[in-house]
Amino acid sequence: MxxxxxxxxAAVAVLLALCLVFMAPVGATEPVTTNGAFKEAVAENIEDxxxxxxxxxxxxxxxxxxxxxxxxxxxxxxxxxxxxxLTFNQLDSDxxxxxxxxxxxxxxxxxxxxxxxxDGPWNRHDINFNxxxxxxxVYSDKALAFKKGATLTNVTINDPNTSDTYAIWIQPNGQTVxxxxxxxxxxxxxNGRGIKIDEQYVDNPVKVTLSITDATFKTEEKSAxxxxxxxxxxxxxxxxxxxSNVAGDNDFAVWIDEDSAAYANLVTITGGSVKVEGVDPVAxxxxxxxxxxxxxxxxxxxxGTKTTITLLKSTEGAGxxxxxxxxxxxxxxxxxxxxxxxxxxxxxxxxxxxxLKGSDVxxxxxKIAVSEDVSEAAGILIQNYANLTLSDITLDGTNLENEHSxxxxxxxxxxNNCGIVSIGDGTVIIAKDGYVAFDxxxxxxxxxxxxxxxxxxxxxxxxxxxxxxxxxxxxxxxxSSLRINGGTIxxxxxxxxxxxxxxxxxxxxxxxxxxxNPSAYIASGYEVVQPGNxxxxxxxxxxxxxxxxxxxxxxxxxxxxxxxxxxQPVVxxxTPAAPGEATVETEVTDGGEVEFEAPVExxxxxxxxxxxxxxxxxxxxxxxPTGTDSEVAFVPVSEQPAPAGQEENTKxxxxxxxxxxxxxxxxxxxxxxxxxxxxxxxxxxADVALWHFDEETGEWTKxxxxxxxxxxxxxxxxxxxxxxxFAIIYEDEPVDExxxxxxTPASPAPVLG
Numbered sequence: 175m176x177x178x179x180x181x182x183x184a185a186v187a188v189l190l191a192l193c194l195v196f197m198a199p200v201g202a203t204e205p206v207t208t209n210g211a212f213k214e215a216v217a218e219n220i221e222d223x224x225x226x227x228x229x230x231x232x233x234x235x236x237x238x239x240x241x242x243x244x245x246x247x248x249x250x251x252x253x254x255x256x257x258x259x260l261t262f263n264q265l266d267s268d269x270x271x272x273x274x275x276x277x278x279x280x281x282x283x284x285x286x287x288x289x290x291x292x293d294g295p296w297n298r299h300d301i302n303f304n305x306x307x308x309x310x311x312v313y314s315d316k317a318l319a320f321k322k323g324a325t326l327t328n329v330t331i332n333d334p335n336t337s338d339t340y341a342i343w344i345q346p347n348g349q350t351v352x353x354x355x356x357x358x359x360x361x362x363x364x365n366g367r368g369i370k371i372d373e374q375y376v377d378n379p380v381k382v383t384l385s386i387t388d389a390t391f392k393t394e395e396k397s398a399x400x401x402x403x404x405x406x407x408x409x410x411x412x413x414x415x416x417x418s419n420v421a422g423d424n425d426f427a428v429w430i431d432e433d434s435a436a437y438a439n440l441v442t443i444t445g446g447s448v449k450v451e452g453v454d455p456v457a458x459x460x461x462x463x464x465x466x467x468x469x470x471x472x473x474x475x476x477x478g479t480k481t482t483i484t485l486l487k488s489t490e491g492a493g494x495x496x497x498x499x500x501x502x503x504x505x506x507x508x509x510x511x512x513x514x515x516x517x518x519x520x521x522x523x524x525x526x527x528x529x530l531k532g533s534d535v536x537x538x539x540x541k542i543a544v545s546e547d548v549s550e551a552a553g554i555l556i557q558n559y560a561n562l563t564l565s566d567i568t569l570d571g572t573n574l575e576n577e578h579s580x581x582x583x584x585x586x587x588x589x590n591n592c593g594i595v596s597i598g599d600g601t602v603i604i605a606k607d608g609y610v611a612f613d614x615x616x617x618x619x620x621x622x623x624x625x626x627x628x629x630x631x632x633x634x635x636x637x638x639x640x641x642x643x644x645x646x647x648x649x650x651x652x653x654s655s656l657r658i659n660g661g662t663i664x665x666x667x668x669x670x671x672x673x674x675x676x677x678x679x680x681x682x683x684x685x686x687x688x689x690x691n692p693s694a695y696i697a698s699g700y701e702v703v704q705p706g707n708x709x710x711x712x713x714x715x716x717x718x719x720x721x722x723x724x725x726x727x728x729x730x731x732x733x734x735x736x737x738x739x740x741x742q743p744v745v746x747x748x749t750p751a752a753p754g755e756a757t758v759e760t761e762v763t764d765g766g767e768v769e770f771e772a773p774v775e776x777x778x779x780x781x782x783x784x785x786x787x788x789x790x791x792x793x794x795x796x797x798x799p800t801g802t803d804s805e806v807a808f809v810p811v812s813e814q815p816a817p818a819g820q821e822e823n824t825k826x827x828x829x830x831x832x833x834x835x836x837x838x839x840x841x842x843x844x845x846x847x848x849x850x851x852x853x854x855x856x857x858x859x860a861d862v863a864l865w866h867f868d869e870e871t872g873e874w875t876k877x878x879x880x881x882x883x884x885x886x887x888x889x890x891x892x893x894x895x896x897x898x899x900f901a902i903i904y905e906d907e908p909v910d911e912x913x914x915x916x917x918t919p920a921s922p923a924p925v926l927g
Contacts, residue, residue, distance in 0.1 A: 204226075204228075205226045205227060205228030205229075205256070206225060206226070206227060206228060206229075206231065207227075207228040207229040207231075208229075208231065209231050209232050209233070211231075212225065212227070212231040212233060213233060213234075216233070216243045216244065216251060216253075217243070217244070217245070218244070218245060218248075219244070219245025219246060219247050219248060220245070220247065220248060221247060221248060221249050221250075222248075222249060222250050222252070223243075223244055223248055223250070223251045223252065223277075224252045224254070225251075225252070225253045225254070226253075226254045226256060227253065227254065227255050227256050227258040227260065227284065228256070228258070229258055230258045230259040230260075230261070231258070231259075231260060231261070232260070232261035232262070232263045232289065233260070233261070233262055233263065234263045234265055235262045235263065235264055235265065235270045235271060235272055235273070235288075236264075236265040236266050236270055236271075237266045237268065237269045237270060237271065238269075238271060238273070238304075239271070239273050239304075240265075240266075240271075240273070241265075241273070242273045242274055242275045243272075243273070243274045243275075243277065243279065243305075244274050244275050244276075244277040245275060246275050246276070248274070248275060248276075248277040249276075249277055249278070250277055250278050250280060251274060251277050251278070251279050251280065252280040252282065253279075253280065253281050253282065253284060254282050254283060254284075255281065255282060255283045255284020255285065255312075256283060256284075257283055257284065257285065258284065258285070259284070259285040259286070259287060260281070260284050260285070260286050260287075261286075261287050261288060261289050262286070262287070262288045262289070262301055263288070263289045263290050264288050264289065264290045264291045264292055264298075265290065265291070266291060267291045267298070268291075268297075268298060269297050269298065269302070270288075270291065270298075270302060271302045271303075271304035271321075272301065272302060272303050272304060272305065272307075273304045273305055274305040276305075277305065278305070278306040278307065278308060279303070279305050279306070279307045279308070280307075280308045280310075281307070281308070281309050281310070281312055282310045282311060282312075283310070283311045283312075284311075284312055284313075285312070285313045285314070285315075286301060286312060286313075286314045286316070287301075287314065287315050287316050288300075288301050288316050292316065293337075294337075295337075296317065296319055296339070296340065296343045297319070297375070299316070299317060299335060299337070299339065300316060300317040300318060300319040300343055301314065301316050301317070301318050301319065302319040302321070303318065303319065303320050303321065303322070303324065304321050304322070305322055306322045306323045306324070307320065307322075307323075307324050307325075308324070308325045308326075308327075309324070309325070309326045309327065309329050310327045310328060310329075311327070311328050311329075312326070312328075312329045312330075313329075313330045313332075314329070314330070314331050314332075314333075315331075315332055315333060315334070316331075316333055316335075317331065317333045317335070317339050317340060317341050317342065317343065318331060318341070318342050318343070319342075319343040319344075319345070320342070320343070320344050320345070320349070320351060321345045321347060321349075322347065322349050323349040323350050323351065324349070324351045324352070325351075325352045325353075325354075326351075326352070326353045326354070326355075326356060327353075327354045327355055328354070328355040329353070329355070329356050329357075330356075330357040330358075330359070331356075331357070331358050331359070331360075332357075332359045332360070332362070333360060333363050333366065334362040334363055335363050335364075335366075337364065337365070338364075338365040338367070338395070339360065339363050339365070339366055339367065340367045340368065340369065340370040341358040341360055341366070341367065341368055341369065341393075342358070342368070342369040342370070343369075343370050343372060344369065344370065344371045344372070344382055344384070345372065345373070345374075345375065345376050346371055346372075346373050346376060346379040346380055346381065346382045346403045346405050346407070347376065347379070347380055347382075348380030348381065348382070349382060349383075350382075350383040350384075350385070351382065351383070351384050351385070352385045353384075353385065353386045353387065353389060354387045354388065355387070355388050355389070356386065356388070356389040356390070357389070357390045358389070358390070358391050358392065358393070358398075359390075359392045360392060360393045360394060361392050361393070361394060361419075363394065364394070365394055365395045366393050366394045366395065367393050367394070367395050367396045367400075368391045368393050368396065368397065368398040368399055368400070368420065369384075369398065369399045369400070370399075370400050370401075370402070371384065371399075371400070371401045371402065371403055371407050372402045372403065372431075373402060373403040373404065373405070374402075379403045379404060379405040380405050381403075381405040381406050381407060381408060381440065382403070382405075382407045382408070383407075383408045384399070384407060384408070384409045384410070385409075385410045385412070386409075386410070386411050386412070386415065387411075387412040387413045388412070388413040388414050388415075389411075389414075389415050389416070390416040390419075391415075391416065391417050391419065391420050392419040392420070393419070393420050393421055393422070394421050395421055395422055396420075396421075396422040396423075396429065396451075397417075397420060397422050397423045397426060397427065397428060397429040397451075398415075398417045398420050398423075398427045398428070399427060399428045399429070400428070400429045400430075400431055400451065401428065401429070401430050401431060401434065401441050401448075402430075402431035402433060402434045403434060403437070404434060404436075404437045404440075405437075405440065406437055406439075406440020406441045406442070407440075407441050407442075408442050409428055409441070409442065409443045409444070409446070409448075410443075410444045410445055411427060411443070411444065411445035411446040412445055415427060415445070415446065425447065426446075426447045426448060426449045426463065427443075427446035427447060427448070428441070428443055428446060428447070428448035428449075429448065429449060429450070429451045430448060430449070430450045430451060430462075431451055432450060432451040432452050432453075435450045435451075435469065436472070438450055438462060438464065438469065438473050439459070439462070439472070439473030439474065439475065441462060442460070442462070443460075443461045443462065444461070446461060447461045447462075447463060448461055448462045448463065449462070449463035449464070449465075450463070450464060450465055450469065452465075453465025453466075453469075455486055456485065456486055456487060456489045456491065457469075457470040457483050457484065457485050457486060458470070458483070458484050458486060459473055459474070459481055459482065459483055459484075460482075463486075466491050466492065467483070467485065467489075467491050467492075467494055467504075467511060468491065468492050468493075468494050470483045471483070471494045471495070471496065471500075471502065474496075474500045474501075474502045475500070476497055476498065476499045476500055477499060478499050478501050478534075479501060480501045480502075480503065480534075481500075481501065481502050481503070482502075482503040482504075482505060483502060483503070483504045483505070484505045484507055485504070485505065485506045485507045485509045485511060485540060486507065486509075487509055488509040488510045488511070488512075489509070489511060489512070490511075490512045490513075490514045490545060491511065491512075491513070491514065491515070492513070492514065492515030492517070493513050493515055493516050493517040493525060493526045493527055493528070494517065494527050494528075495517050495527075495528045495529075495530065496528075496529045496530050496533040496535055496560060497530060497532075497533060498530060498531065498532035498533060499532055499533065500533040500534070500535075501533070501534040502533070502534070502535055502536070503535075503536040503538070504535070504536070504537050504538070505538055505539050505540075506537070506538065506539050506540020506541065506542075506567065507539060507540060508539055508540055509540050509541075510540060510541040510542075510543060511540065511541070511542050511543075512543050512544070512545050513526040513527075513542070513543070513544050513545060513548065513552075513555075514545040514547055514548055515548065516548055516551055516552055518557070523551070524551055524552060524553040524554060524576050525552075525553075525554045525555075525556070525557040526542065526544055526552060526554070526555045526556060527542070527555070527556045527557070527558075528557045529556065529557070529558045529559060529560035529562060529593075530559050530560060531559040531560065531592050531593065531621070532560070533560040533561070534560060534561045535558075535560045535561070535562050535563070536562075536563040536564075536565070537562070537563070537564050537565075537567045538563075538564070538565045538566050538567050539565075539566045539567065540566075540567060540568070541567070541568040541569075541570060542555065542556070542567070542568070542569055542570065543555075543570040543572075543573065544570075544571070544573040544574060545573070546573055549573040549574065549575045550575050550576060551576050552573065552574050552575065552576055552585075553574060553575075553576035553577065553585050553586070554574070554585070554586045554587075554588075554589050555569055555570070555571045555574060555586070555587045555588065556569060556587070556588045556589070557589050557591075558588060558589060558590045558591065558592075558593065558595065558625075559591050559592040559593055559621070560592075560593045561593045561594045561595075562590075562593060562594075562595045562596070563595075563596045563598065564595075564596065564597050564598055564601040564633075565598035565599060565600055565601060566598075566599070566600035566601065567600070567601050567602075568601075568602040568603075568604065569587050569588055569601075569602070569603045569604065570587075570604045571585060571586070571587030571588075571603075571604055571605050571606055571609070571611070571637075572604055572605075572606050573606075574586075574587070574606055574609070575606075584608075584609045584610045584638075584640070585605070585606055585609045585610070586605075586609070586610045586612070586613055586640075587603050587604060587605050587609075587610070587611050587612060587637065588603055588611065588612035588613075589610075589612070589613050589615065590612060590613060590614055590615060590625040590627055590654075591615045591617060591620075591621055591625055591644075592621040592623065592624070592625050593625055593626075594625070594626050595625060595626065595627040595628065596628050596630065597612070597627065597628065597629045597630060597633045597635075597661075598630045598632070598633060599630055599631060599632030599633065600632055600633075601632075601633045601634070602633075602634045602636070603633075603634070603635050603636065603637065604636045604637065605636060605637025605638065605665070606637075608638075609637060609638070610637060610638050610639070610640045610668075611635045611636060611637030611638060611639060611665060612627070612635070612637075612639060612640075613639070613640035613641070613642060614627045614639070614640070614641050614642075614654050614655070614656045615640075615642055615643065615644060615654065616642075616643050616644070616649065616652045616653065616654035616673075617643065617644040618643075618649055618650065618651075618652070619644070620644070622653060623653055624652065624653030624654035624655070625654050626654065626655050626657075627654075627655070627656050627657070628656075628657045628658075628659060629656075629657070629658045629659065629660070629661050629663075629686070630659050630660060630661065631659055631660030631661055631685065631686075632660065632661060633660070633661035633662070634661060634662045634664070635661065635662070635663045635664065635665060636664045636665065637664070637665045638665040638666045638667070638668050639656070639663065639665060639666075639667050639668065640668045640670075641654075641656060641667070641668070641669045641670065641673060641677055641680070641681060642668075642669075642670035642673065643670055643672060643673065649672055649673065649676070652673060652676050652680060654680065655680045655681070655682075656680065656681045656682075657681075657682050657683075657684070658681075658682075658683045658684065658685070658686050658692075658711075659684050659685055659686070660684070660685040660686045661685075661686045661687075662686065662687045663686055663687070663688045663689065663690075663692075664689045665689065665690070666689075666690045667681070667688075667690065667692060667695070669681075677695070678694070678695070681695040682695060682696075682697050683695045683696045683697060683700070683711050684696075684697050684700060684711070685700075685711050685712065686710075686711050687708050687709070687710050687711075688708065688709040688710075688711070689707075689708065689709075690709070691709050691878055691879075691880040692709060692711060693709075693840075693878050693880060693891075693892075693893040694880075694891075696711050696840060696893070698799070698839060698840065699713060699714050699838055699839070700712065700713055700714060700840070701713075701714045701715070701840065701893065701895050702877075702878035702893055703878065704863075704876060704877075704878050709878055714837075714838040714840075714895045716837055716838065752811065753811045753812065753813045754809060754811070754812065754813045754829075755809060755811070756807040756808060756809050756831075757770075757808060757809070757810055758770050758806070758807065758808040759805065759806070759807045759808075760805070760806050761804070761805050761806070762798055762802060762803065762804060762806055763803050764800055764801060764802070764803065765797075765798040765799050765800045765801060765802040766797070766798060767795055767796070767797045767798075768795055768796050768797075768798070768806050768808075769794065769795040770793050770794060770795050770796070770808040770810075771792040771793050771794055771810070772792065772794070773792055773794050773846040773887065773889070790825075790826070790847075790851065791825050791826050791845055791846065791847045791851075791902050792845060792846050792847075793808065793810065793826075793828055793830075793843070793844075793845045794844045794845055794846055795843075795844050796808075796830055796841060796842065796843050796844065797841060797842040797844070798832065798835070798841050799839045799840065799841060801836075801839075802832070802834075802835060802836070802839075802841075803834065804832045804833055804834040804835055805831075805832070805833055805834075806830070806831070806832050807829075807830070807831045808828070808829070808830055809828060809829035809830075809831070810828050811827070811828065812827040812828050812829045812899045812900075814827055814829070814867055814899040815827075816901055816903075817865060817867075817874040817901060817903070820865075820874075820901075820903050823903050823904040823905070823906060824901050824902070824903050824904075825847075825862075825901075825902040825903065825904065826901065826902045827899060827900070827901045827902075828899070828900055828901075829898065829899045829900065830843065830897050830900065831897060831898070832897045835896070835897050837895060837896050838895050839895065840893050840894070840895055841893070841894055841895075841897075842891050842892070842893055842894075843864060843891070843892050843894055843900065844889070844890065844891055845864070845890050845902065846887055846888060846889055846890065847859075847862065847887075847888050847890070847902075848886055848887055848888065849883065849886045849887070849888060850886065852888065855904065857904050857905075859881045859883060859888045859890075860881075861904050861905040862879060862881070862888075862890060862902065862903075862904060863876050863877065863879045863892075863902075863903055863905070864876075864877045864879050864890070864892035864894075864900055864901070864902055864903075865877065865900065865901045865902075865903050866894055866896065866898070866899075866900055867898055867899040867900070867901070868896065868898065869898045869899075874901070876903075877892045877893060877894055878892065878893055879891070879892040880892075
């Protein structure tokens, strides 16, 4: 039994010994204590080299690939330092590299340094790793440079060098550098700095990916990390990144070298902030900060990627230009951007912003204005060819002084030539007195697609709106359009004479409050009412619908006996029509204009003098909407009494009867008076309004009435959505001093109101 036990024990011992042999790392040796033993150990051509230090050792390195560690088949070289020192002895006076034949160098629990030629710039002073490297629990008293991928875990760098030194220098060759636990202490170094990604000596730089978790930076100059590369960098900061002892900047962990400012858009950072070196940031994109708004615009990519720029404070700066395929949102953050440098075509710079075709731009939450320093040269605050969205933004054109041209002697706060434009809620556009708040322009020669402008509810327009064409351009099929859904318009709607007819379909108004009469362009099913001095566009209200369901039907008035016919023929114009008698009866098909009375003439025309009745108001006709098929009867003297309380102010009560008219569709009633008649009554054209009597409700309603004065004759138009009696009525209060209207020809660009 004892013998068997011994034999079994012996067998177990043999097996354990064999296991230890096979489990030992390839190339493992006893701890090396001499330079020669270390050199021999790291020169083997085996797949995985493992060396353990038993003492401090040194290893000679030279330029480029000289004295490479490992063989051609070696994949990893692991050096366990046991907290001894490994010195890389630099043989060359210019450039020395720690180099392998393709293997990854792994350094654990070791202090590293270099000797001999280690003065001068980074490529001579630093420990240059020209191989992939992994450092764990490593202390270095020399700066480190990486040309390839690197992983650092619990690494401390404390370099007392006496020249400008970065603790870590990374050449941008497309590698990834990952750091978990780093202490950089360069306080003892003159002008000691943190981490630099720099393309020096790299012909074709490729973007570096740098990830840092938990790091402490102590430096005497610059920021913790600085990037100088036209390839940019992707940087991620995690955990505790302590930059409180960074002399150059305690707020921005990353700087972009001022020489690489043009490539700032290629630097991305997560978990920290970045700015261009030497600038006071006024704008940012994500966590990248810029010294000017123009620099931020330059950083927006041209691939359609939507990018938000945020203004950080009220500031002055140069104007901006967008480029094709830029998609940018500028959030002004409640601040004001004052333009002190203009942009535009070379030699004719007169624009504040120039938003070019193919770009998408949103401006919101702030104010844009022009500095008085450039006001004489500034003619347009924003020249727009882009798809533009405005919201909660004020465009202030009060300092614009450079008029556009002799043909268009105006300044434009916003000029639209191309693109889809939305003027949204909270937007305020301010024009200099008498000038244009915004235009809707069309150029058949250059921008056939035109511009489509929409004004939304909540917008305020202080100034004229111009609907026009480029000077000298021809128009056959204009594509520009204007839609007003709401808002407040304090100004005139000015239409180019060549677009007068086209504008009737290209301008459509669905709502809003206007200082001048917009009735020529309201949408079907809408009406204009006049609360006070404003014109309000709203959906047509059938005012009979609510009352007719709850009140008794209105009895038809008794018809008076037929008056005795005068001796002369009824057709003679000298014979006035009897009350309730129609003088014009006709039928219309598909709407159109029906003429009633000839317009009045100016007294004294052709050397004669007008008869007294020719100097009275004349109802010249009615324009019925398309689709109207009906009889039309004109009764010049209605039996309906004048509105109660307005008897003395009532000039005329008449009727237009269209039995099958569809209520709610706008029709236009036309009538004329002479300036002389108004002056004789102590009135002005603005004092005249047409009223409408609703036979179902028994109520009179004042209609929006517009006018044009030509050669002493006032041509009035009023929009109605129903027919029955009408009255021409003066305002209650006469003017103090009648104003003589000048005799002027009709304008090719009519102004409504």
